[in-house]
Amino acid sequence: MTPLFGKLFDQLDARLHVRADTRKSANKVFPSNWSFLLGEVALFSLVILVLTGIFLTFFYRPNVEAVTYTGSNPVFAGRTLPAAFESIVRLSSDINGGLLFRRLHRGASHLFIATIVLHMLRILLTGAFRKPRELNYFVGIGLLTLAFGAGFTGYSLPYDSLAGTGIRIAYSELLSLPLIGDRVAFWIFGGAFPTGDVIPRFFVLHVMLLPAALIGTVGLHLFMVYRQKHTQFPRVGVDGHQLVLGKPLWPLQFAESTTLFLWTGGLLAAAAVLIPWSDVALLGPYVPGEVGNNAQPDWFLFWLEGALRIFPPIEFGIPGTLIISGPFVAGVVLPGLIFTFLAFYPFLEKWLYKLEGEWHVLQNPLEIPLRAGVMLGVFSALLLLSAAATNDILSRMLGIPIEVMTWFFRITVIVAPIVLGLGIARYARRRLNRRQRHVPSTETEAQQRYIAA
Amino acid sequence: MSDREAEQTRPDLTIVSEETPPPSQANDALVLGSAIIAALAGVGFAVGLALRTSITVYGTALAIGLLALGFGIRRYFSDLFPDIEAVEPRHPEQQATEEPVSAIAPLQRRSLLRNALIGASGVFGLSLLSPVPSLGPAPGDALRTTDWRRGTRLVTTDGEPIRADNVASGGVATVWPEGSINNEISAVILVRVGDTEFKDPTNFDWVVNNELVAYSKVCTHAGCPVGLFRETDNALFCPCHQSTFDAVRGAIPTFGPTARALPQLPLGTDAEGFLIALGDFTEQVGPAYG
DSSP: OOHHHHHHHHHHHHHHOOHHHHHHHHTOEEOOOGGGGHHHHHHHHHHHHHHHHHHHHTTOOOOOOEEEOOSSOTTTTTOEEEHHHHHHHHHHHTSTTHHHHHHHHHHHHHHHHHHHHHHHHHHHHHTTTSTTOHHHHHHHHHHHHHHHHHHHHHHHTTOBHHHHHHHHHHHHHHHTSTTTHHHHHHHHHTSSSSOTTHHHHHHHIIIIIHHHHHHHHHHHHHHHHHHHOOOBOOBTTBOTTTEEEEEEIIIIIHHHHHHHHHHHHHHHHHHHHHOOTTOHHHHOBOOTTOOOSSOOOOGGGHHHHHHHHHSOOOEEEETTTEEEEHHHIIIIIHHHHHHHHHHHHHHHHHHHTTOOSOOOBOOOGGGSHHHHHHHHHHHHHHHHHHHHTTHHHHHHHHTOOHHHHHHHHHHHHHHHHHHHHHHHHHHHHHHHHHTTOOOOSSHHHHHHHHHHO | OOHHHHHHHOTTOEEEEEEOOOOOHHHHHHHHHHHHHHHHHHHHHHHHHHTTOOHHHHHHHHHHHHHHHHHHHHHHHHHHSOEEEEEEESSOOOOOOOSOSOSOOOSSOOHHHHHHHHHHHHHHHHHTTTTGGGGSOOOTTTTTOOSOOEEEEEEOTTSOBOBGGGSOTTEEEEEEETTOTTOGGGOEEEEEOSSOOOOTTSOGGGOBTTTEEEEEOBOTTTOOBOOEEEGGGTEEEOTTTOOEEETTTTTEEEESSOOSOOOBOOEEEOTTSBEEEESSOSSOOSSOOO
């Protein structure tokens, strides 16, 4: 601590009495493993998203009225464009540094969601969701949902050709809700697609509501981690059930996190130079009735897009009142079931293995056959659905007719996850039998076994 | 500093292992080098932006600056402090208490009154949802009708009316009701098939010159524009989810996720030979709605 900083801290302490609490926080121990940093990268991405997003907000025009672009971009000079798209072109071509901020924002949004998904995968595979952390696991699922919402609204705002198509599909998904679909769609869109209200509304969601909810929920998430302390991997000689082992916040974890933050920013800047994220000039503005080939959402919605593509043609009911349609089942029911199942998985595991007490030490998923099977099954299904979102591209690349490609995915997306899930669960069960073990029902039992090994 | 002394200055940190790095001039050089690079990159970023160079210049400077600064800080800390592993108890001794959360007990049980207030709060809370319908108009006929009327001319996106003999064979065109260009739900794809007979369930009354037929362009699956035409088998194809329709058989779906045909526009010609609608679609346009 430098003398100046020390003096300032003394003054602060004299008024707020923070020395004891600060020292306690400085001594807080952080278990160290690379996979514990995924959540941190997500947090840093969020910081970068907010900072770059503020800059973008100063220039973005949230409406679709026709305006004439008078800037320097040769593709659009003199053309009449929707104001939202025009402001994005202006940001990219005429505002000094605007393109850098756009690409940093776009890159950070991909990294944000990617690291949240990987973080969630780590939590699910190692069992960090078990008691006492079930509540924070729910909060985490809420964060992922909010991140999807922020990602989709952000993808829509430029109002380029793909964005307009994505909004149209979202509108159709709302329409597909039985009984209330048309009303809900009109409430959210302010009328029939494409009304002038959807872009200003998505803008408010994207720059106000969702960021506020994200920041608040992240705060809750971190508060609970702080309060409940971290999980950790098992280590010989340390009773992880009673003790947290790791590096103190000051100075070691502080140095680690600061570095990570700066490197996250540095890599995003490098990516902004190397990758032309969302080059709107290639796409052009949204025009009703037009869409190009390779119409795809952002990668994190590929699984939904894939489900829409390969779901068989069904539609029955009373037209205009109660309809059960493919887009409803594939785009609303299926994701609802997957999210609900993942959210309540901790209780399934607890019930099946009669788990008791608190759990703080992480496990190899092969030690718990149910978890190994379920996670491989669910995530292979999600990956296959995502792959199905590229069936047109695969069909062209491989020279396989689109019909064959689609049927391939219709079958494998059901068969492969079942085979893989059952296979790995069976393997894990045999592995346990070979070592003459069973799934422990308390952490103390698990720890004794680890020490014995 | 010996371990014993360390314990004395850190009574609240239980250290498990402690490694003191040997003083290293190489590390000092790395820290100093990183600092210099980061500072230069910072200048480069600012100057690059001020001179309006390009994202390649100032983006690279920003990347190098952040990476170098991170590296420098990491190396600086690695020599400044010992590498410590410590433990802390998961469950610091808490004063277990069985006391109720509140120290003040109610004077009497008034469950009826309490339940009445809870119920009223629920009813009142639900009533706060009543502004929701103000968010958008009631759908009414908006999803059932389009801007096509008897006698409406078909026009291109540029507003030009279309003569029956002016559509390329084996070609498609996006057309709109005159006066309603870009009215999404009214988008129509006009198809002139090659040497093919139309088959059921095509409405033959709405086929012009035995070769021109018009269908809603809004896909009945998820509402994307059915934009592609495959001449070999007269297939209309949606690029979003690959729904495929047979243009000579009333646009019934032949593959993909949609279950419903594209509605056929009642098509005819007026006295001057321009294509017109004979009325609105008779089936529901676009995706299913509940």
